[in-house]
Amino acid sequence: xxxxxxxxxxxxxxxxxxxxxxxxxxxxxxxxxxxxxxxxxxxxxxxxxxxxxxxxxxxxxxxxxxxxxxxxxxxxxxxxxxxxxxxxxxxxxxxxxxxxxxxxxxxxxxxxxxxxxxxxxxxxxxxxxxxxxxxxxxxxxxxxxxxxxxxxxxxxxxxxxxxxxxxxxxxxxxxxxxxxxxxxxxxxxxxxxxxxxxxxxxxxxxxxxxxxxxxxxxxxxxxxxxxxxxxxxxxxxxxxxxxxxxxxxxxxxxxxxxxxxxxxxxxxxxxxxxxxxxxxxxxxxxxxxxxxx
Amino acid sequence: xxxxxxxxxxxxxxxxxxxxxxxxxxxxxxxxxxxxxxxxxxxxxxxxxxxxxxxxxxxxxxxxxxxxxxxxxxxxxxxxxxxxxxxxxxxxxxxxxxxxxxxxxxxxxxxxxxxxxxxxxxxxxxxxxxxxxxxxxxxxxxxxxxxxxxxxxxxxxxxxxxxxxxxxxxxxxxxxxxxxxxxxxxxxxxxxxxxxxxxxxxxxxxxxxxxxxxxxxxxxxxxxxxxxxxxxxxxxxxxxxxxxxxxxxxxxxxxxxxxxxxxxxxxxxxxxxxxxxxxxxxxxxxxxxxxxxxxxxxxxxxxxxxxxxxxxxxxxxxxxxx
Ligand SMILES: Nc1ncnc2c1ncn2[C@@H]1O[C@H](COP(=O)(O)OP(=O)(O)O)[C@@H](O)[C@H]1O
Ligand SMILES: [Mg+2]
Numbered sequence: 001x002x003x004x005x006x007x008x009x010x011x012x013x014x015x016x017x018x019x020x021x022x023x024x025x026x027x028x029x030x031x032x033x034x035x036x037x038x039x040x041x042x043x044x045x046x047x048x049x050x051x052x053x054x055x056x057x058x059x060x061x062x063x064x065x066x067x068x069x070x071x072x073x074x075x076x077x078x079x080x081x082x083x084x085x086x087x088x089x090x091x092x093x094x095x096x097x098x099x100x101x102x103x104x105x106x107x108x109x110x111x112x113x114x115x116x117x118x119x120x121x122x123x124x125x126x127x128x129x130x131x132x133x134x135x136x137x138x139x140x141x142x143x144x145x146x147x148x149x150x151x152x153x154x155x156x157x158x159x160x161x162x163x164x165x166x167x168x169x170x171x172x173x174x175x176x177x178x179x180x181x182x183x184x185x186x187x188x189x190x191x192x193x194x195x196x197x198x199x200x201x202x203x204x205x206x207x208x209x210x211x212x213x214x215x216x217x218x219x220x221x222x223x224x225x226x227x228x229x230x231x232x233x234x235x236x237x238x239x240x241x242x243x244x245x246x247x248x249x250x251x252x253x254x255x256x257x258x259x260x261x262x263x264x265x266x267x268x269x270x271x272x273x274x275x276x277x278x279x280x281x282x283x284x285x286x287x288x289x290x291x292x293x
Numbered sequence: 294x295x296x297x298x299x300x301x302x303x304x305x306x307x308x309x310x311x312x313x314x315x316x317x318x319x320x321x322x323x324x325x326x327x328x329x330x331x332x333x334x335x336x337x338x339x340x341x342x343x344x345x346x347x348x349x350x351x352x353x354x355x356x357x358x359x360x361x362x363x364x365x366x367x368x369x370x371x372x373x374x375x376x377x378x379x380x381x382x383x384x385x386x387x388x389x390x391x392x393x394x395x396x397x398x399x400x401x402x403x404x405x406x407x408x409x410x411x412x413x414x415x416x417x418x419x420x421x422x423x424x425x426x427x428x429x430x431x432x433x434x435x436x437x438x439x440x441x442x443x444x445x446x447x448x449x450x451x452x453x454x455x456x457x458x459x460x461x462x463x464x465x466x467x468x469x470x471x472x473x474x475x476x477x478x479x480x481x482x483x484x485x486x487x488x489x490x491x492x493x494x495x496x497x498x499x500x501x502x503x504x505x506x507x508x509x510x511x512x513x514x515x516x517x518x519x520x521x522x523x524x525x526x527x528x529x530x531x532x533x534x535x536x537x538x539x540x541x542x543x544x545x546x547x548x549x550x551x552x553x554x555x556x557x558x559x560x561x562x563x564x565x566x567x568x569x570x571x572x573x574x575x576x577x578x579x580x581x582x583x584x585x586x587x588x589x590x591x592x593x594x595x596x597x598x599x600x601x602x603x604x605x606x607x608x609x610x611x612x613x614x615x
Binding site (some may be wrong): 184187190192 | 439442448449463491511
């Protein structure tokens with residue numbers, strides 16, 4: 001049984017590599033496989049959602065809590081559509097995503113540059129990495145009072161918290177990823193004439209990419225957590241976190257759940273669709289998940 | 294090139310000439326030809342930092358620490374430096390287009406020598422002469438001598454074609470031209486069908502073929518090969534030996550091939566250099582005038598093998614006594 005599988009695999013590899021025609025046919029195979037994979041995936045998610053909504057409905061029918069405290073799914077759906085029609089949800093999403101993008105971009109730029117400096121200057125690297133590792137475990141929400149007093153109740157206050165939450169993750173992963181580039185690649189490329197920026201651009205960065213993506217994915221999730229927290233506490237009258245806080249002010253549980261679902265969906269979208277896809281693509285190119293399938 | 298043609302290398306080294314004889318011969322030859330590559334009087338040693346804390350000593354590398362040094366270490370409480378000599382005045386001249394194999398026991402400094410020639414490492418003293426002129430070590434790293442490593446060192450983020458184009462891309466060669474050159478050498482190593490393949494899809498032998506194509510694409514003056522086939526199975530290695538001999542014939546490249554495998558060394562080389570870990574220098578060299586491809590079973594080759602083996606035995610015994 002196992003042996004047969006092995007044969008199949010090697011046949012498939014040969015097909016991908018043997019000729020143009022073989023390549024095309026195997027590409028088609030791959031496409032089909034992916035498609036099938038996607039449909040079962042979607043079916044699974046749909047089933048899971050159906051069961052979840054069903055249980056939710058059941059619990060509300062039992063009336064363990066009053067309807068205002070635990071609204072049924074239908075009411076939350078109405079809340080979502082209301083939030084959409086009065087534009088507040090769309091504006092909230094746009095505002096939050098804009099802040100996230102800005103904060104994350106700053107983190108990548110600053111974290112990347114400092115991470116590279118840490119590689120370049122070894123003494124600095126050692127000290128900075130233990131400092132950064134310490135700050136990595138520091139709860140981002142604990143930056144909020146500091147930020148409010150230093151910067152105030154505005155977008156920059158929120159940005160500060162987002163950056164502080166994610167910059168150290170980018171820094172540490174850049175430092176680690178570049179330092180762990182196998183020496184053999186560097187020696188081979190130097191021997192072929194690469195040095196300075198060309199070495200960096202054509203060897204260091206691509207060689208570090210698989211582990212860099214992991215770090216960036218983590219940084220993104222830190223930034224996202226910090227953003228919602230900061231929006232709830234640093235009141236600026238906009239953003240998903242703010243809508244959530246408003247729901248709490250007005251005891252509007254269905255609005256709270258509606259926003260929670262939105263936050264969940266956005267997190268899932270970015271992590272699964274963007275980062276996981278990217279990671280998978282790189283890993284499969286390197287042949288890193290040959291045995292994972 | 295012209296210089297060499299007008300002064301052919303007539304003064305061949307006799308089989309199994311001794312160290313001193315060889316040096317004398319070399320002096321004589323200097324008048325006869327200008328070598329494509331001259332490794333002149335190279336010395337190289339590595340430093341080790343040894344530190345001892347709380348009775349547990351931390352040594353970066355155990356192999357080369359003599360018993361006196363170990364004694365010193367057990368008596369000392371502070372860290373100290375020691376150095377291990379690897380190359381002791383190695384002098385080696387290589388003709389244009391020559392296929393030279395360097396053989397020696399593991400750890401005798403073969404890779405170190407090759408790294409110095411590739412300018413991936415610097416000698417403590419001595420120099421590298423290219424066609425009689427001193428190579429400027431301070432210059433940007435040379436792409437004239439390209440190294441092929443035991444592990445293929447192909448870049449997993451690039452496919453075969455892109456790997457072969459790497460050196461040309463660094464040299465900012467135009468895209469079309471790059472593709473042309475890469476295609477030519479990918480075909481030469483018989484991998485045209487695999488030019489879009491990714492590195493992980495290749496077998497060990499195919500990887501080394503790509504590495505050879507990648508080196509040739511840069512059109513180097515000298516191909517440096519550091520035990521390139523040591524990790525391959527016997528059949529694949531035999532195949533690659535044949536192919537390499539073919540490539541040497543068609544391209545006329547100067548090849549410096551390092552191995553610890555005597556059979557491999559005498560099967561391939563015009564000249565076999567025996568490196569000794571005791572002398573830390575070239576011990577002997579053998580000129581092999583048998584045309585390639587050679588029959589590994591032939592009595593002539595067997596005779597040479599016996600002679601080379603004798604050199605090895607001496608090396609091992611001295612090492613044991615020490
Ligand atoms: N970078 C280095 N630092 C310290 N010691 C080294 C280094 N490179 C090689 N050596 C030592 O020098 C000796 C020669 O090594 P090497 O040239 O790799 O031998 P070979 O390739 O013949 O097996 C070995 O004993 C090795 O441990
Ligand atoms: Mg070696």
